[in-house]
Structures are given as structure tokens and as C-alpha cells.
Amino acid sequence: MAKTQKFKAFKMEEIFSEIGSKSPCDIFSLYFDKLIIAEITHFTNEYANQHNAAINVTPVEIRRFIGILYISGYHTLPHIDHYWSVRPDMEIPIVKQVLSRNRFKIIKRFLHLADNTDLNAVDRFAKVCPLIDALNKNIMQFGVFSHILSVDEQMIPYFGRHSCKMFIKAKPIRFGFKSWFLCSESGYLFSSILYGGAATPHDKNIGLGAQTVLDLLANVTDPDCHIIFFHNFFLSYHLMCLLNERRFFATGTIRENRMAKSPLRNLKKEKRGAFDQLLDGQQEILTVRWNDNAVVNVITNNSAEPMVCTYICAKRYCRKQKKTIKIPQSKVIQEYNHGMGGVDLHDNAVANYRICIRGKKWWWPIWINALGNAMVNAWKLHCMLAKF
Known part of the structure; x- marks a missing residue:
């Protein structure tokens, strides 16, 4: 126990010395950094050019576009056009100042997160994987600094048609995409994996659940400084033996x-x-x-x-x-109940301010969920540093 406390204190001291004075917005920019914004800008312009529409989107406009999406998470209006309304009960001056309604709709129409000419035909999430991989990499720039970790699923609401859409009867969100999360006790996200169904490539000797756990833990550099909690979908006696070995x-x-x-x-x-x-x-x-x-x-x-x-x-x-x-x-059961709720805390925070502007593309819910994950992580890390 003393070793884990020293490990966490050392990690938090490192992070505090690096970004302790930054605001939540500045911390968010470490996740959605200039490289991610530049790639989104490039892919959006490429997709528009493929459809003979030279829109010439800039990184500044992409940031402003994301900002308007965030506003819709806590200031909900019945229709997208209402965000540019001149009526006193609907008017949002900052939205009209940063981006016109027509420009916002053009960016939304041609927004893309990957190069359509170079998609992995096997990967069902190829259109969003570049963003998810880059976001995972940026989140891990601080390492895994929490002692208690939990592995669980998050449901991303989606009601359209897609081969990876799931139905889980007992969940608050019954229809949507499933994503596996590795979170801290407080709900800070360390890593995520989109779930493509039972056909997802995995080692059949250990099973899909065990493979998911090992993939999520792949970036943990000090395994004996952490304790992992997960439910019965993932766990088997064989997996416990593998974790012992590691x-x-x-x-x-x-x-x-x-x-x-x-x-x-x-x-x-x-x-x-x-x-x-x-x-x-x-x-x-x-x-x-x-x-x-x-x-x-x-x-x-x-x-x-x-x-x-x-x-x-x-x-x-x-x-x-x-x-x-x-x-x-x-x-043992008390410890499990105490340590298992990290993913639920993160999911609840995302749901509280979920972006309400909808899109026609099947990957739009995954895109706005990634924005929600980055927002929650920035706020939770800011709160942790404030208490340090």
C-alpha cells in the first residue's frame, strides 16, 4: 500500500509541475491538440474537394465548430437554426459572432475524420479510428496515475442502421455502439476500444473479454502499482492466471x-x-x-x-x-463495489452535457461522444490538480 501511495503522489507531482497552472480549456487542448485539429481540417477539405465543393475550412473554424457543439450540450434548443435566432429568448450572441449559420452547416455537411480513399476495408470503424487512436495517445501522455482502475462498457446512443449497433435490454441506453473503457476510480478515462461485435479479431484461446482487458492494460507500465476491477463478462480463471504472470x-x-x-x-x-x-x-x-x-x-x-x-x-x-x-x-465484495464504478462515473458526466446537435452520418454519435470524453477528462484532471 505504501508503494502505491508513493507511486500516485509521484505521478501527480509530475503532472502538477507540468500543467498545474492550466485551465480546463487548456487541458482540453492537450487532448484535442493542434495535430488532431489539423487532420480533421485536412480530411474535411479533401472530402469537400471530392464533391466539387472548395470550402477551405481552417483549424480556427474547426475549433469554433466544436465550441458550438459544446454549447448545445448545456443550452438545448429545439432546432439547430435557433442557435442563430434573433429572438430574445433564444439568442446566443457568441454563436453568431464566431461562425455564421450557413458556414456551420457547410462544415457539418463535409466534416470528416479520415481519408475516404485510404480506409481499412476490414475495420468497421475505419472512419473514426484515426480520431480514437490519436485521442487515446494524447490521453496516455500523462501515463496511468491512478491506483484503482476499472474496466467496463459505455453505450453510445445510436438508432440508425449499422452492423456494429448493439442492443442491451437492461441498460439505460439500449441501442447504440459499445465501447470498452479503462477508467480510474474517479472516472478519468485512460483508454478506450470500440467494440465491433463477436466477429472482432481476438485470441480464441483466451476469449474476447480477456483479450479486451489485456489490450486496455497494454500501456500500463507499473502493473504492481494498480488493482483492476471488472465484471463477469471479462473475467475467467485463465485470465486471472495471465494477470498473475504479468x-x-x-x-x-x-x-x-x-x-x-x-x-x-x-x-x-x-x-x-x-x-x-x-x-x-x-x-x-x-x-x-x-x-x-x-x-x-x-x-x-x-x-x-x-x-x-x-x-x-x-x-x-x-x-x-x-x-x-x-x-x-x-x-473482497466490498472492495469490488467500491472500485468498480469508475466507468459509470465517467459515462454519467458525459451524459449530463451530451451534445444534442444531431448528424446524418453513422459515425456522428461516436464523434460527439469522443468530444464528451475529452471534455470530462479535462475537467476531472483539473479537479484532481486543484486538490493536489
Whole structure:
């Protein structure tokens, strides 16, 4: 624990000395830097030329275009034309000052993030991959400075037609594109991967979920200074062994058929709070089964105790007794509940100010979501530096 605290303090001290005096807007410019803006400008002009429209967009106009998109995230109007309205109840002077309505619409029409003549035919996200890759690279310029990391998915709302569109019944956003995130405990995004469906190339020996985790962790340079949390889509006993080999500490829920036939007893008919555990001394992996409203299986290779499962009290409402009671809960499960919410915090912050100007291109939702990710990261890093 002392090592991880020194690691985080050292990392934050480095970042503070470099950008501690910068505003959130300046930090945002480190993510959407001059190179990304220049590439967007180039691809937009190229696409316009291919359609015999010499619009000659400049980087300054692209920045102003992005600024108007951000305004639509917190100042929502019924129609795009209303942002240039002269009516007192709709008028936004700054929008009219920086870009005319017709110019904004021309840029929006021809906006492009990649070269159409040089797209990867295999990659379903080829039109947005240059932006996502560049943004990931810029985000990682400060390294991974958080001790607690979580891996989870983010849904990007989309209701059109595309082969990568997902449907998840239990999610607040049921239709859209799925993206895998590696986030800190506070919701700062370190890396993202767009998910193209089950056909996404991966190592079939370890599975798609495990491959996603390893890809997201590829840029982590000090694995023993972090603990990773993820849910049962990603986790298997084999993945936990791989993480052990790479010196990563990890905790997550696990499905019954991925537990390498661990001989834990069936708790479905036992009372709430019942538990069982198993320690693999060779791999130093602890498996815990706990009965709450349903049976939960958690596996970890990280424990404050020498691989002994300790228990605390959790509060639950009992219908029979009509009052709140205390039941035993594994400390491993408490740590999982505490460390797993980073991606949800980031996703919630993006949703609070999601850009509401819509586009006809299928990749438009991914584009505005990338802008949202950069905005949230800039604000969260600014807040962290302010507290340092």
C-alpha cells in the first residue's frame, strides 16, 4: 500500500509541475491538440474537394465548430437554426459572432475524420479510428496515475442502421455502439476500444473479454502499482492466471462456468449472508461465493490479508422482520463495489452535457461522444490538480 501511495503522489507531482497552472480549456487542448485539429481540417477539405465543393475550412473554424457543439450540450434548443435566432429568448450572441449559420452547416455537411480513399476495408470503424487512436495517445501522455482502475462498457446512443449497433435490454441506453473503457476510480478515462461485435479479431484461446482487458492494460507500465476491477463478462480463471504472470492485481465477479470447476458449495437454498471460499495456494487466487439477493461469485489475486477472506457487516432490509438487519459480507465484495464504478462515473458526466446537435452520418454519435470524453477528462484532471 505504501508503494502505491508513493507511486500516485509521484505521478501527480509530475503532472502538477507540468500543467498545474492550466485551465480546463487548456487541458482540453492537450487532448484535442493542434495535430488532431489539423487532420480533421485536412480530411474535411479533401472530402469537400471530392464533391466539387472548395470550402477551405481552417483549424480556427474547426475549433469554433466544436465550441458550438459544446454549447448545445448545456443550452438545448429545439432546432439547430435557433442557435442563430434573433429572438430574445433564444439568442446566443457568441454563436453568431464566431461562425455564421450557413458556414456551420457547410462544415457539418463535409466534416470528416479520415481519408475516404485510404480506409481499412476490414475495420468497421475505419472512419473514426484515426480520431480514437490519436485521442487515446494524447490521453496516455500523462501515463496511468491512478491506483484503482476499472474496466467496463459505455453505450453510445445510436438508432440508425449499422452492423456494429448493439442492443442491451437492461441498460439505460439500449441501442447504440459499445465501447470498452479503462477508467480510474474517479472516472478519468485512460483508454478506450470500440467494440465491433463477436466477429472482432481476438485470441480464441483466451476469449474476447480477456483479450479486451489485456489490450486496455497494454500501456500500463507499473502493473504492481494498480488493482483492476471488472465484471463477469471479462473475467475467467485463465485470465486471472495471465494477470498473475504479468504482475497485475485484479478483482471481479465471475460466471459459474469459468471458475475452473471450483468445489464451492451451492448457496441458493441457504439464508442471506451464507458464504463459502476456496484458496488456490499455487496461483494465490481466492474465490468467494456469497449469498445476497442472489448468489455472487468473486475471484481475486489481491488481498490485504495473506490470502485469507475477512468478513464485515452489510445492511440489508428484511421483509419478514420488517427492519434493516446486518449480515456478513466478504471484504473482497466490498472492495469490488467500491472500485468498480469508475466507468459509470465517467459515462454519467458525459451524459449530463451530451451534445444534442444531431448528424446524418453513422459515425456522428461516436464523434460527439469522443468530444464528451475529452471534455470530462479535462475537467476531472483539473479537479484532481486543484486538490493536489
